[in-house]
C-alpha cells in the first residue's frame with residue numbers, strides 16, 4: 240500500500256519515514272503541530288500535536304505495567320488510546336495479548352489515515368501465517384471526553400495528547416464511570432507533561448514515574464523527525480508514568 244500523507248502546503252518537504260512504516264507498509268510518520276489539526280471542536284484549544292509513539296517505548300511501558308502486578312490478567316484488559324492519531328500505538332498494542340484495542344481520535348483526517356492503516360495491518364497479518372495474533376481493533380472518530388468505557392478492565396493510554404484542562408475532564412469522566420469498580424482502570428502516560436494533575440488527584444495512585452528508553456532505531460527516527468522542528472528535542476527516552484484508579488478514600 241502506498242503511504243497516505245495528510246495534505247500539506249506545497250512548499251513543505253516530506254517528513255522522514257519511520258522504519259515501522261517501511262516495515263509494515265503503513266503511514267504513521269510525521270510531526271504535525273496543533274495549529275495544523277484544527278477541527279472546529281472546542282477542545283482544539285488543548286491539542287498538543289500529532290506524533291506517533293516510539294514502538295519500543297510502548298512495548299517497554301507495557302512490560303513495566305505488567306511488573307506492577309495488575310489485578311487482572313492482560314487478556315482481560317481493553318487498551319484505549321486517547322488521541323490515536325494515525326494509529327501507531329494501536330497497531331503496536333494489537334500485537335500484545337490485550338482483549339481488544341480501541342482508539343479515539345478527534346481529527347477526521349488523522350482518523351481516516353488511522354483506519355486505512357488498521358485495514359492494511361489486519362489484512363496483512365491475516366495473509367501472513369507467521370504474523371503474530373492480533374487483538375480486535377477499532378477506531379472511533381470522536382472527542383476523548385465523549386467516550387463510554389467498556390465494562391472490562393481498561394488501560395487508558397495517553398501519549399500527551401492534550402493539555403491539563405482536557406485531562407482533568409477525562410479524569411472526572413473516569414471517576415464517574417469507574418466509581419463502583421476501583422482497580423479496573425490503569426493509566427499509561429508517555430511524555431507525562433501533566434503528571435502533576437494525576438499526582439494531586441485523590442482517586443489515582445502512582446505506580447511508576449521515570450524515563451523509559453527507546454531503541455536505537457526509534458531514537459534515530461526521532462532525531463530525523465524533529466530535525467526541522469526547532470521547539471522539539473530528543474534525548475532517547477520519554478518521561479513516563481503509570482497510575483491505577485484506586486478510588487477516593489471513604490475515611491473522613
Ligand SMILES: C[S@@+](CC[C@H](N)C(=O)[O-])C[C@H]1O[C@@H](n2cnc3c(N)ncnc32)[C@H](O)[C@@H]1O
Nearest residue numbers: 290291292322323324327328345382383398400
Ligand atoms: C501525540 S499524538 C498521539 C498519537 C498516538 N496515540 C500514538 O501514540 O501513536 C496526540 C493525538 O491526540 C489527538 N487528540 C488531541 N485532543 C483530542 C481529543 N480531545 N479527543 C481525541 N483526540 C484528541 C490529536 O489529534 C493527536 O492525533
